[in-house]
Amino acid sequence: MTLAELLRERLRAGFIACGIEGEALERVGVTQAADLRFGDYQSNAAMVLAKAAKKNPRALAESVMNVTEAADLAEIEIAGPGFLNFRVKPAAFAGRLGEMLEDGRLGVASSEDRFRIVIDFSAPNVAKPMHVGHLRSTIIGDALSRVARFLGHHVVTDNHIGDWGTQFGMVIWAWKRELKREALESDPLAELLRLYRVANSQSKEDDTIREECRRELVALQQGDPGNLEIWEECVRLSRNGLERIYDRLKVRFDHWLGESCYNGRLAGVVASLMKSGLARESQGAVCVFSDGAGDPAQDPFKIRKGDEWEDKPMIIRKSDRGYNYATTDIATIDYRVEEFDADWAWYVVDHRQGDHFKQLFAVARRRGHDLALSHIAFGTILGKDGTPLKTRAGDLPLLSDLLNDAVEAAWESSEGRSRVESEEERRALAEMIGVGAIKFMELSHHRTSDYVFDLEKMVSMDGDTAPYLQNAYVRCRSILRKLEEEVTLDGDGLELGADEEIHLARMLARFGETVPVVLDDFRPNLLTNYLLELARAYHSFFHVCPVLISEGAVRKSRLVLCELTARVLRQGLELLGIEAPERM
RNA sequence: GCUCCCGUAGCUCAGCUGGAUAGAGCAACGGAUUUCUAAUCCGUAGGUCGCAGGUUCGAGUCCUGCCGGGAGUGCCA
Secondary structure: OOHHHHHHHHHHHHHHHOOOOOHHHHOOOOEEOOOHHHOOEEEOHHHHHHHHHOOOHHHHHHHHHHHOOOOOOEEEEEEOOOEEEEEEOHHHHHHHHHHHHHOOOOOOOOOOOOOEEEEEOOOOEOOOOOEHHHHHHHHHHHHHHHHHHHOOOEEEEEOOOEOOOHHHHHHHHHHHHHOOHHHHHHOHHHHHHHHHHHHHHHHHHOHHHHHHHHHHHHHHHOOOHHHHHHHHHHHHHHHHHHHHHHHHHOOOOOEOOOHHHHHHHHHHHHHHHHHOOOEEEEOOEEEEOOOOOOOHHHOOOEEEEOOEEEEOOEEEEOOOOOOOHHHHHHHHHHHHHHHHOOOEEEEEEEHHHHHHHHHHHHHHHHOOOOOEEEEEEEOOEEOOOOOEOOOOOOOOOEHHHHHHHHHHHHHHHHOOOOOOOOHHHHHHHHHHHHHHHHHHHHHOOOOOOOEEOOHHHHOOOOOOOHHHHHHHHHHHHHHHHHOOOOOOOOOOOOOOOOHHHHHHHHHHHOHHHHHHHHHOOOOHHHHHHHHHHHHHHHHHHHHHOOOOOOOHHHHHHHHHHHHHHHHHHHHHHHHHOOOOOOOO
16 A cells, blocks of 8 residues: 555544534545645545534544544645645655565556557558657546556557558559659658659649549459459558567557458448447548437537537448448447457557547447447647648658657767767667657646657756666666675665755655556556656755665665666656666 | 537646645755765745635635637548
8 A cells, every 4th residue: 555545544533523424535645745734645525514513624533534544654744724644654655665675566566457458559651751740639538557467457559550541542542653662662661752743742632643543542442353452562661661660669569450450341331220220321431429318518429510519420321321420430349349358448549649649439329339438529729820730741750760860869978977888788878868859748738738849858968857867776776886795775774864864765655646647547657657756856965875885774775766766766766767887 | 500629837847535834746945975876965945736716624636607628520540
C-alpha cells in the first residue's frame, strides 16, 4: 500500500470512531499536499463531512485527529478551516524505501481490474511517409500501452495502417503512367510520395483524372490482379520504410492489421446492419440513422440546421457501392472481439475524428457489443503563428527529418561536455538522447491541448527535457559504479536527516501513487511531471549530500537513495519508451 | 447556424474527484565547480488565471452569458 492509501485507511478508522458511516466514508480522501509547508498529505474530509455530521469542521477534525492512530507514520495537524495535514516521519519514509528495495515493482500495485485491451495507435497511411502529425498517436499510444501492461492488463497493440483507401487509387494511376523504376529502387518512399503527389495535384485540376483514380481504387478493391500486384509492392516497400522509423522509436506492434485485412468482411457488415434494421438506403448510399432515443443534442446521428434537428447518418456504403472507413472500423470491432476477446478498445486518434468515433461506438453498442470503447483524442499540431500546420504538398516536416535534427542537436550538445570518449558510443548516445528528447517533449504536454511545432524547442537539451532525467540517472549510476566494496542495500538502519534526503525519499515513495493515475484519464504527462520532480530532487540531493565520502548509516542511506532513484528513473523512463544511458 | 476543444508569467506549458500565499522550463539578471558527471545546483525578477455574473465556508477548476482562437458538421481518413 502507498503512504496515501495507508493514511486514508487510518483516517477512515478515525472517522468511523467519530460516528461517520456508510457512503460518507467514501468521501474521506487523502491527497498529496499542494504545498509542502502544510506537510506531505492532506485531507479535507472534515470540511466535506461537517454539515452532515452537524459539527463545525474544525471541531470534527479535532475529534477525528484525537482518535486516529497514525503515530507510526505521520504527525497530524489541523489547519485553516479544517484541513487535516499529515507530515510523514523520516522513519516512515525510510521504512517505505526498505519495502521498495525488496519490490521489483517499486511500490506500484497491479491493477485490481484486469482488462483485455486492444490499443489502436499510430496507423499511418502507407505510400506516404510519416510526418510530424503521426508523432502524437505513435508516442502516446506506445507509452499508454507500456503503462497498461505494467499495471497488469492484457494488452494487444495493433497498427491499423491505411493500406486500402483513396490514396491507392492515385498511386496506382500514377504508377501506371509515371513510375521511374530506378528511383523506386534507390529511394522507394520518395518515389511513392512523388507518384502520389503527381496524381493528387492532377486530379485536383482535372475531373477526368480524378474519376480515373477512383476507378483504379474500385478495381483494386474488387480484386483486379494487376492493381493488386502494384498494391502489394507498394505496401511491402512502405512497410519497410515504416519499420525503420519504428525501430528508431523503439515502438513495436503485436499486429499490423491494416484496413485491407477487413475487406472480406465489409459486405457482410453492411448486410447484417440492413437486416437488423439499423441501416437503410438513402440517396443511393447505405446509412445508419438515429434510433430516435434520447436527447437530439447528444445524438451523434443528429445535427441542428436552422431551427430543426436533421439526420446526420453514418455512411457505411457509398453510392458507388464502395466502402469507407466507417465500414472498416465496424468490421474491425467485430474482429477484435472475436479474435482477441477484447473487453476494451482504445483509439489513439486525432480529436478531429471525435464525431466519427461517437457514431462508431453507438453503432457497436446497437449491434450488441458490450466492450468498453475509448477515443483517446489529442490536439492539433500548430505552427508558430498559432494556426494548424496544413497539409499543403509537403509542408509537414517528415518524422525522419525531425528525428535526425534532434539527434544532431544531441550530438552537438554533447560536444565538449560528454564524459564518453569513444565516438561510436557517443553516436549511439546522441541517438538515445535525441529520440528521447522528442518523445519526452510530446509526452509532457497535456494530451488534449494543441501542440505548437517548434523545432528549436523540440531539440533543446536543457531544462525540462529527457536529457535532464537521463543525466540524473547517469549521476546515480556513476556513484554506484564507483562503489568498490560490497554493500548490502536493505532497509535496516536507514537514517534520513538532511532536507534533501527526506525530499528525495518523499518523491521516491510517490512513484506508486503516480503510475496508476496515468490511466485514469490516459495522461502520460502526469508521469513526466513526476519524473521531473524526482530528478530535480535528486540533483539537489546530489549537490548537497556527498555519498561515497560519507560514513556509516548516512552513507548506506544515501546509497539506498541513489539505488532507488536509479531504479525508479529507469522504470519510469521505460514506461514512457525512453532509454536510460549508463553514462553520457 | 449547431456540436466539441482551447484562452494561466515576455515565450512554451503544468496545475490530479473544487482547498490554503497559482507552479516549472526557456529567455533575462546575480551567484556556486581543487570534492561522487556543470546536459547540474542556489537565488532575483516576472500573473486582473480572456471578460462579467452565479453556486460554495472556499473557484484557475463547477454553472450561465459574452469576447477571442481552433476543429468538426452525408458519400476523404
